Amino acid sequence: MHDILIVTSRNVATSGGEFSLIKNRADALKNGWGIESDVAALCNVRLGVSEGGEAFGPGVYVRRDFMNPMQLLSGYEELITTAEKKVLSGSYKAIILSGVGLFRYVDRMKRAAEASGAFVCADVHGYYGDGSLLARDEPLFLGSFHRAAAFVERYEQRKYLRKFDRIFCVSRAYRSFLCRECGCKEGQFYIVPCATGAKPSFGRAEELKYREDYRRKYGVEDDEWLLVYSGGASSWQCLPQTAELYREILKRRGAKLLVLSGDVTSARAAIGDCDDVEFDSFKPSDLPSVFCAADFFVMLREDVPTNHFAYPNKFLEYVAAHRPVITTPYVYDIAEEIDRHGVGLLYNGDVDDLVLKMDNAVCDRDSCDRLVQKVSFANSLIPFARDLGSVGSSC
Incomplete structure (x- = not known):
């Protein structure tokens, strides 16, 4: 029944x-x-x-x-x-x-x-x-x-x-x-x-091993930040803006951008000149292990009502990986979660201010887990x- x-x-x-x-x-x-x-x-x-x-x-x-x-x-x-x-x-x-x-x-x-x-x-x-x-x-x-x-x-x-x-x-x-x-x-x-409410199924030791393996795969040095974007190439996902932000950060700090997409061809086309960007594609079930390599995730969105009222599940996938999420303040609930739980950084167009925040960023694992469970x-x-x-x- x-x-x-x-x-x-x-x-x-x-x-x-x-x-x-x-x-x-x-x-x-x-x-x-x-x-x-x-x-x-x-x-x-x-x-x-x-x-x-x-x-x-x-x-x-x-x-x-x-x-x-x-x-x-x-x-x-x-x-x-x-x-x-x-x-x-x-x-x-x-x-x-x-x-x-x-x-x-x-x-x-x-x-x-x-x-x-x-x-x-x-x-x-x-x-x-x-x-x-x-x-x-x-x-x-x-x-x-x-x-x-x-x-x-x-x-x-x-x-x-x-x-x-x-x-x-x-x-x-x-x-x-x-x-x-x-x-x-x-x-x-x-x-x-x-x-x-899904969280990675592996423990801390496996997480560190995945981090080491994937950073080696993508040639990330110890003193470089790895920025990770995961998603498609639709205009609302702001992939070109993500690449633009990465290049601004690169002028101020050693960094790499990794784009994970089920359609790498479209992702490359969206960015255009992408010789300085790493691309890869994985099954969704494999992404948590790849996410271990990240220092920051990037989830930019435009200032439009569609974004104001959304709650992207991609945000929670990132938070479950215990790394700060860089996002614009235009997804209102997400901005509130970041302010309340300290699980990310809000980017308002000032790259110098963002890089300063990134230098001092701390993402508490327990806060991340509590948020994932709460929602x-x-x-x-x-x-x-x-x-x-x-x-x-x-x-």
């Missing part, structure tokens, strides 16, 4: 950013409190996922071509009708609506859930203008699709979000924004970043599990 019904138009058929939050959160609820999740999803046939091959696992998948407006509209209606039937015939304790185009159905879901007493939740992953930022790196047609999705998200969050019993949100900053802009109340929110699903999901009436060791 399932406790939660997730109704989503987000991509849960293949692995990726949206999938990771939904799936990891569902797994954490199951492993921590025995709370089972069912899924009804609108699935884009262009992803090429065959029936039974969906990454989330068993569920109801309504397949449509997202680029065909008529198919997409009929898909939404079939999805919601299916969800209503499941709610009326099931014994769910909560229904979670997640994704573009679904918040308008809050009243229908509440009516369906009335007999069972289930509460209806909205799942807000990030700023409703995210699609417009993604569109900067995309072809015209796909970019137009994401701009239209951002418009729909903005409309739905402003009009319907306040009607939900509860709202999942990744950051405190976005909660404040939604209370201010959409008329929501602070008590409606669960603040749940995509944070598994992990094991802690952030406790209020939701309590509202469901579940009892588990994590509570």
Whole structure:
């Protein structure tokens, strides 16, 4: 028997950013409190996922071509009708609506859930203008699709979000924004970043060995700083700005920049002149050992709303490696974490000031571990599990 019904138009058929939050959160609820999740999803046939091959696992998948407006509209209606039937015939304790185009159905879901007493939740992953930022790196047609999705998200969050019993949100900053802009109340929110709480599985001795091995591999001298960037080459990830900052630091101090990316070709192209930059690619499971070589991690972001209200899980991967994270102050929750826990350095454009901070940087391992644990699903999901009436060791 399932406790939660997730109704989503987000991509849960293949692995990726949206999938990771939904799936990891569902797994954490199951492993921590025995709370089972069912899924009804609108699935884009262009992803090429065959029936039974969906990454989330068993569920109801309504397949449509997202680029065909008529198919997409009929898909939404079939999805919601299916969800209503499941709610009326099931014994769910909560229904979670997640994704573009679904918040308008809050009243229908509440009516369906009335007999069972289930509460209806909205799942807000990030700023409703995210699609417009993604569109900067995309072809015209796909970019137009994401701009239209951002418009729909903005409309739905402003009009319907306040009607939900509860709202999942990744950051405190976005909660404040939604209370201010959409008329929501602070008590409606669960603040749940995509944070598994994972830490390196190896001990201190292995960490030192990995550090020695990888610094030797990349030719890092004992008196040089190794700056590490891990991620893609999309414009919002600020890889060119990272290389520019590295070169400014290099004028003042011995240093190397290591770029770790699943797409090294695109990363090289983003930087341009990159003869002085090291590149490499690893499986995600191997990154913690490579991170041991770092002296600092670099995670720059632009001063735009998408970043203001985010909580990048990359930040927590860095913090788990017990090295300071250099970042701009524009991801508001992250800036607060750095101020409160001392796990990084805020870069405001003054390179001399940054280098001085780097010279004196101390990153306390216990502070890093406490932060990773504090924002992990094991802690952030406790209020939701309590509202469901579940009892588990994590509570």
